[in-house]
Each structure stands twice: as structure tokens, then as C-alpha cells.
Amino acid sequence: MTQPSDKALVPFVSVDNMMRLIHHVGIEPMLRDLADYIEADFKRWELFDKTPRVASHSDVGVIELMPTSDGEAYGFKYVNGHPKNTSEGLQTVTAFGLLADVYTGYPVLLTEMTILTALRTAATSAMVAKHLAPKDARTMAMIGNGAQSEFQTLAMKAICGIEAVRLFDIDRAASEKCARNLAGLGVDVTLCQTPEQAIEGAQILTTCTADKQCATILTDNMVGSGVHINAIGGDCPGKTELAPGILSRSDVFVEYPPQTRIEGEIQQMPEDFPVTELWEVILGRKPGRTSARQITLFDSVGFAIEDFSALRYMRDRIKGTTFFEDLDMLADPDDPRDLFGMLLRAQP
Ligand SMILES: NC(=O)c1ccc[n+]([C@@H]2O[C@H](COP(=O)([O-])OP(=O)(O)OC[C@H]3O[C@@H](n4cnc5c(N)ncnc54)[C@H](O)[C@@H]3O)[C@@H](O)[C@H]2O)c1
Secondary structure, three states, rough: OOOOOHHHHEEOOOOOHHHHHHHHHHHEEEEHHHHHHHHHHOOOHHOOOOOOOEEEEEEOOOOEEEEEEOOOOOEEEEOOOOOOOHHHOOOOOEEEEEEEOOOOOOEEEEOHHHHHHHHHHHHHHHHHHHOOOOOOOOOEEEEOOOHHHEEEHHHHHHHHHOOOOEOOOOHHHHHHHHHHHHHHOEEEEEEOOHHHHHOOOEEEEEEOOOOOOEEEEEEHHHHOOOOOOEOOOOOOEEEEEHOOOOOOOHEEEEOOEEEEEEOOOHHOOOOOOOOOOOHHHHHOOOOOOOOOOOOOEEEOOOOOOHHHHHHHHHHHHHHOOOEEEEEEEEOOOOOOOOOOHHHHHHHO
């Protein structure tokens, strides 16, 4: 029996290898690298295939597929969102993803993406805040202190120079966990009793809660002028975090309007509510922050191109390393038309 071609073996990054790689690179350097890859792909936004993600909703959550292609590589992520999961000892969000070669259609990478999603979401938030937040922002309010929260904080530190974070969660144990995890990582952490207390003196307000309903994490009167809001948790139909009055007073920046109008904070607004696409700001075609009093709002839902960037980074980064294993994933007979013969020859 001859061996399968090298294309039959697909590099696979397990959770264990992902964690080893992150510690090898360093969390903050990796967040910076990912932000660079994501920013580079926002600059080539127009050449990507774009479609709102394909969502399958149930009473308890959502399962989504997020595909895109730049014409040379094709990528997709499988991701779920189940706010009730943590009460059952499971995570709200889990994910894995695949990158393929458009020329052959053969996959070239399969990877865990639960941790990678937390990194890419945080890297995207910070890359966007770099363009929109007040340049002297040093304090962030972090409302919702679950799985994403430490990643969000460290990305804002590494990329925007945030020095202090003010934590609030309806579950005090989540804030205490976040504070414990951030101890010694170079951020000044304050635990707060209320969301109002958390936003005191903060120039960046991050909302990252999970609830399967339209919640009001920030009310209109809580948000003063001159801040940047990084709204992460409103990312599904019927799942928002901000009072509509805040949206009316803000300049709203989005990833891909057809998806954000379905899933983001702006689902609360009329269909023609004005938004600016981030790629145009990043390319310098549209203004970002234009005044110190302006409220800028990143209505983040998470778009496929950010996952594509993360997959592209992983493909490049694991080359020549031991942070992956070869997965026998593609049937690859010597005679391409003799798939059945290959099966027969494998009979024990
Ligand atoms: N925009 C994106 O790209 C993106 C990516 C990943 C996750 N998300 C979303 O981010 C959210 C957080 O994800 P996670 O993995 O950290 O979830 P998680 O379940 O681990 O944490 C959510 C936290 O929010 C807290 N919370 C719920 N309601 C609250 C309230 N009213 N006030 C304050 N805190 C409250 C919970 O107690 C919990 O600690 C989810 O809604 C998820 O869908 C968005």
C-alpha cells in the first residue's frame, strides 16, 4: 500500500496545542499579532466573499456557520452561543474552524477556535478602539466578567495602552475570578458594586454580558460624552445590551451592516439607521473620531473575516513548529477515481 499524499494529512491544532502556542508566543504579543492580521484583512475588505452568518436558533441558544474567502483561501468557523450553558457547567461559546485552499478545495488547517475566538474578538475590539477611542484612554469599564473578559482587558492594554479596568458582573464570583486571573498582569483592577460605579472615570466602556434577551446593561443617562463603547454581547436577534437612546447619541461603527442589522444593537433602530463600516475608517476613507465630545460605538457582532484572519495567522504561525499534529482527515487514493479500491485494500 502506498502512502497518502501530503495533502491528505491536515494540520490540526488541539486545545492543548493552542494553549502551548499562546504561552510560547505570549498572550499580549499574540493579541497584537492577531490585531495586525485582522487589520490587514479589513484593508482588503472589498475582495472577500461576504454573507451574514448562517444561524440556527433554538429556545436556548444559537449554532452558527461563518464562511468567507479571499479567492485564495476559504475559511469557516462553527460557533455556538448558549447563555444558559454556564449554569450547567458548560461554556456559553465554543468553536472550531477550518481553512482550505481554494485551488484544490483541500483543507489546510483544522483548529480549535474557542480560545482563538476569545483572542480574535478581543484583538478586533482593541484594533477598533485604537482607531476610535480617545487617544488618552487609560481606564476601561468591563461589564460582564465571563469567559471573554480577561482577553478583552489584555487586548485593550496591549494595543490601546489601558492601565486600569473597573469590573462589574451581576454575579460577584465572575468579577472575583476575573480579578484573580488579571492579578500580576500589569492592569490595575477595581471590583465595582454597580454598573454605574464601573463606568466612573472610564473612557472605554465594554459590555460583554450573556443573556438571551434584550437587556439594558447601559441606560441612556449612564453614558456621558467623549467615551468609546465596545459593545460585544448584543450579537443575536432579540439579544442586546444598550438602551436605544445611546445609539441615537452615538456614531455607530459596524463590521458588515447586513449582519449587524440582524444581530447587533442596531436591530433596535430603523433599517436606515446610519452606520459607518469599519473597513472604510481603517482605510482612511471615512472619518472615525472627529471630536473629543463624540460618543463612538463599536456595535460588535463578530464577522467571518475576523475568523479568517485568525485562521490565516494560525496557518502561518504553526509552520515548522510542533504546535500541531497531522490529522488523517482526507481520503486520498493513489488513483483519484479509485476511492472504492482504496477501501477494499484496507480490509483487515
Ligand atoms: N461580538 C463578538 O464577536 C462576540 C464574540 C464572542 C462572544 N460574544 C458574546 O459576548 C458575550 C459574553 O460571552 P462570554 O463567553 O464571556 O459569556 P459568559 O457566559 O462566560 O459570561 C457572561 C457574563 O455576563 C454576566 N451577566 C449577565 N447578565 C449581566 C448583567 N445584566 N449585568 C452584568 N453582567 C451580566 C454573567 O454573570 C456572566 O459572568 C456573549 O453574549 C457572547 O455571545 C460576542
